[in-house]
Amino acid sequence: MRNDTDPALAELRREAEGGAPQALYQLANALVVQHELEEAQALHRRAAEAGLGNSQVEYARMLMYGVASDPDPVQAREWLLRAEAAGNVVAGYLLVLMQFGQGRHGEGAFNDRLLAAIRAEYPPALRAAAIHFGRRANAADQTRCLQLLERAAVRGDAVAARLLAERLMRGEGCPPQPQAARDIAAQLARIGIGPLPAIDVAPLDRSLPAAALALDEVLRPVPAQEQSSRPHVLTVDHLLSADECRLLMASAEPRLQRSQTVDPETGLPLEMELRTSEDASFDPILEDLSLRLVQARMATAAGLPLAHAEHLTILRYRPGQEYRPHRDYRPPGSIERDHPEAGNRLRTICVYLNEVAAGGETEFPVSGVKVAPQAGRAVIFDNLHADGRPDVDSLHAGLPVLQGEKWLATLWIRQGRYRAY
Ligand SMILES: O=C(O)CCC(=O)C(=O)O
Ligand SMILES: [Fe+2]
Numbered sequence: 001m002r003n004d005t006d007p008a009l010a011e012l013r014r015e016a017e018g019g020a021p022q023a024l025y026q027l028a029n030a031l032v033v034q035h036e037l038e039e040a041q042a043l044h045r046r047a048a049e050a051g052l053g054n055s056q057v058e059y060a061r062m063l064m065y066g067v068a069s070d071p072d073p074v075q076a077r078e079w080l081l082r083a084e085a086a087g088n089v090v091a092g093y094l095l096v097l098m099q100f101g102q103g104r105h106g107e108g109a110f111n112d113r114l115l116a117a118i119r120a121e122y123p124p125a126l127r128a129a130a131i132h133f134g135r136r137a138n139a140a141d142q143t144r145c146l147q148l149l150e151r152a153a154v155r156g157d158a159v160a161a162r163l164l165a166e167r168l169m170r171g172e173g174c175p176p177q178p179q180a181a182r183d184i185a186a187q188l189a190r191i192g193i194g195p196l197p198a199i200d201v202a203p204l205d206r207s208l209p210a211a212a213l214a215l216d217e218v219l220r221p222v223p224a225q226e227q228s229s230r231p232h233v234l235t236v237d238h239l240l241s242a243d244e245c246r247l248l249m250a251s252a253e254p255r256l257q258r259s260q261t262v263d264p265e266t267g268l269p270l271e272m273e274l275r276t277s278e279d280a281s282f283d284p285i286l287e288d289l290s291l292r293l294v295q296a297r298m299a300t301a302a303g304l305p306l307a308h309a310e311h312l313t314i315l316r317y318r319p320g321q322e323y324r325p326h327r328d329y330r331p332p333g334s335i336e337r338d339h340p341e342a343g344n345r346l347r348t349i350c351v352y353l354n355e356v357a358a359g360g361e362t363e364f365p366v367s368g369v370k371v372a373p374q375a376g377r378a379v380i381f382d383n384l385h386a387d388g389r390p391d392v393d394s395l396h397a398g399l400p401v402l403q404g405e406k407w408l409a410t411l412w413i414r415q416g417r418y419r420a421y
Contacts, residue, residue, distance in 0.1 A: 009034070016043070021052035028058065037068035048079060056083035057091050064098065064421060065285040071420035073098065084113070093117040093125050096215070097289050100296045101421040103305055111213040114289075118148070126152035127160045127247075128289040132215065134173065134243045137204030140211065142173030145243070153184070159250045159290075161188060162196060163243050172201055172242065196246050197354040197405055199375035202238040218297040224380065228367035231393040232382040235371055236301050239378040240409075244294050245353040248409050251291060252314035255280035259315065276321040277398075282312045284419065298411050302349040302380050307419045308342065309411045314353075315398075317360060317406040323398035325365060328412055329383040329390045343415030344384060350410045351378045357404030366393040373406055388415065 009030055016027040028043035041062050047055030056079045062068055063076035077098060083091035092113035099105050117125030130148035133141040146167060152160035161184050167173055169181035185195060208217060224234040240248075256278040282291060291312065299306040315323075328348045335344060350362065352373035361370045362379050371379045383394045398408070 006034075019046070019050075021047040021050040021055065024050075025052055025055045025058070028055065037062075041068040051086070053083045053086050053088040053091070056080070056086075057088060057094065060091070060094065064094070066420065067285070073102065073421040076421075089113075089117045089120040089122060089125075093122060093289065097287070097292050098421045100215070100218070100289075100292050101284075101306055101419060103307065105216050105219065110215050114213055114215065121151060121155060123152045123155045123157040123160070124288040124290070126155070127157055127163075128293060129213065130160065130163070131241070131243045131247060131290055132213065132217075132293070135205045135217075135241045136208045136210065137206045138210045139173075141208075142204075144211075146173050158188065158191070158193060159247060162193065162250045163246050166196060166242075166246055170201070196249055197407065199242055199245055199354045201242045202240070202376045204241075215293065218293050219300050222301050224301070227369045227371065227379075228364060231364055231366060231391060231395075233364055233367070233369055233371075234380040236378040236380070237374065238376045239297065239301050240294065240351055240353070240376040242375065244297075245351075245375050245407075247290055247294065248314055248351075249353050249407050251282075252280035252316075252407075255286075256314075256316055274326060275323045277315045277317040277323065279313050279315045282314075284311070284421070287312075294409075295411060298349050298351060298378065298409070299413065301378055302347050302411070302413055304347060304413045305417075307417045307421070308346075308415070309413045310345075310418055313410045313412075315406075315408045315410065317398065317401045317408075319359075319401050319403060321406075322400040325363075325395050325397040327383060327390070327392065327394050327396075329394070339414070339418050341416060342418040344388070344390070345412045346384050346415045347380065347382050347413045348410065349378055349380045349413070350408050351376065353407035353409060354405065356401060356406045359400055359402030360406035361399045363397045363399055365395055365397070370399075373408075384415070 012027040012030050016023040024043045024047040028040040031040035044055045044059040048059040060076040060079035063072045080091040080095050084095060096110045096113045099110050114125055114129060118129050126148045130145045134145035149160045149164040153164050165181045165184040168177040222236050224236045227233040227235055259275045259277045259279045295312055296306050299309055328345050330344060352375060354375050356373040360373050363370045381394060383391060385391050
C-alpha cells in the first residue's frame with residue numbers, strides 16, 4: 001500500500017520527480033524498507049537504465065531472488081556485467097555467487113572478482129576469502145585468514161567477529177590470545193551474541209598452493225568411505241573446516257525456530273514429535289558467498305549440482321531431542337506444491353558441525369549402520385533407487401542427544417534443478 005504520510009518519503013518523492021538517477025535510487029531503497037517492492041523495482045530499473053551502478057546492482061539482486069517479479073537470472077547477470085564493467089565491485093561479488101550456483105565457474109574470473117571486492121573492503125568478500133585461506137596448512141595463509149576476519153569484523157560483520165574470537169581463544173593460526181578473544185566476546189555479548197559450541201579443529205589442507213585465491217577448490221571431488229550399500233550410505237570426514245562449521249552455526253543461530261515436518265498424508269508442514277529439534281532454513285536471499293561456497297562443497301561431495309539442492313537447513317538438537325526414523329523422499333502431494341519440475345529428493349547430505357558429548361548418531365536401521373557426529377564429517381545417502389523409485393530402505397533417524405548439543409547442516413538434493421541460480 002502506498003505510504004503518503006511519511007514526510008521523509010514524501011521529500012524523497014519530490015526529489016525523484018526530476019528523474020535524477022541518484023534520487024530514484026534513494027527513493028527505491030526507502031520503498032524497499034516500506035515493502036513497496038514493485039514501485040521500488042521500477043525505480044531501480046529506471047536508474048539502472050540511466051547508468052547508475054548501485055541501481056544496476058539492486059535491480060539485478062531483485063531479478064536474482066525473484067523479488068517483485070519471477071526470478072530472472074539471465075537478466076540479472078546482464079545487469080551485473082554492466083555494473084561490473086563500470087567498476088562496481090559488489091556486482092563482481094554477486095557474479096561469483098551466481099557462478100557457483102549455476103555451475104558457470106567454467107567462465108573463470110571468479111578469483112579476480114573476489115579479489116576486487118576484497119580490495120574494496122566489502123565485508124562478505126573479506127569473510128569468504130578468510131574462510132577460504134583458513135583451510136590451508138601454511139602459516140602465511142593462516143595469518144591471511146586472521147587478518148581478513150579482522151577486517152570483516154571491523155566493518156561490522158558479526159559472524160566474522162565470532163570466527164575470529166574462536167581462533168584467537170584457541171590459538172588457531174596464531175598463538176592463543178585470550179584477552180583479545182575476551183574483548184571481542186564482550187562486544188558481541190552487548191548485542192546479545194554468545195560463544196559458539198567448542199569443536200575440534202580439522203586437519204588443514206596440505207594440497208592447496210599458498211597465497212593465491214582458488215575458489216574452485218570447493219568443486220574438487222573428495223574421497224568417501226562406504227558404510228553400507230543397502231541403503232547406500234557414504235561418509236566423508238573433515239569435509240568442512242572448523243571455520244566453515246562455525247560459519248554455519250553462527251549464521252543459523254539468530255534464525256532458529258522449532259522444526260516442522262511434512263505430514264505424510266497431506267504433505268503440509270506439521271509440528272510433531274517426529275522431529276523435536278530447532279532449525280533455520282536459508283532462502284537464497286539470505287545467503288552470502290561464504291554460505292554458497294560451503295554448500296557448493298557439500299553438493300560436490302554428494303556428486304550433484306548445487307542448483308538441484310533445496311534450501312540449506314541447519315538443525316540444532318538439545319538433550320532429549322531427536323529425529324525419529326523417517327525417509328527424506330516426499331509424498332507426491334508435497335512435491336506438487338514445491339517445484340514439481342525438480343522431482344523428488346534423490347540424495348541427502350548432512351554434515352555434523354560440532355562434537356556431541358553423548359548420543360546424536362545418525363542410524364540406518366535396515367543396515368544397522370550408525371554414524372557418530374564429528375565436526376565436519378558428512379553422511380551422504382540415497383533416498384531413491386537408480387530408476388527414481390523411493391527406496392524404503394533409506395529409513396534413518398537422528399538418535400536422541402544424551403548430553404551437549406548437536407548441530408547439523410542438511411541439503412536435500414532433488415533429481416533436477418530446484419534453484420534459479
Ligand atoms: O539428525 C540426524 O542425524 C539426521 C537428520 C536427518 O535425517 C535429516 O536432516 O533429514
Ligand atoms: Fe532425514
